[in-house]
Amino acid sequence: MTNQNDSLFPDPEQLRAQVAQQVADAEEHARKMSELTETLQALEVRAESNNGEVKLRIDSTSSLRDLELDDAALEHSPAELARMILQTYESAQRELGLKIVEATQAQAGDDLASQVRQEFESRIGPLSGDDDDDRDDRGHGIPGLTRY
Incomplete structure (x- = not known):
């Protein structure tokens, strides 16, 4: 038994x-x-060029939702203005990536947050949490950009 x-x-x-x-x-x-x-x-992110000539806002999907150019921005060559807009947009994308990673970590933990960070960094380069370091390793430098 x-x-x-x-x-x-x-x-x-x-x-x-x-x-x-x-x-x-x-x-x-x-x-x-x-x-x-x-x-x-x-989530949404606003970014501004260092001289305030370009301001923009992106939503949680990185879609551009607002773009403001002040009068001084129009004094630049088309190529320089395009560069300023692109750099400001890239800065906003990195800030969005940081916000998404932070929210993911807070609500879902470190493992998923790490995966999300890796995904962002594979697409747009390193996400820096240091506002004094406005350059990434891919050479898309954005010196002096500020957020508003």
């Missing part, structure tokens, strides 16, 4: 409790991911 503790089949009550815990964990994870999605969708 076999002892009940030596049974080949697990205790049904213990199995029910394990399944209930797994369901509760999955529901909690889904709730956190839903909150993270809402947080990320609401």
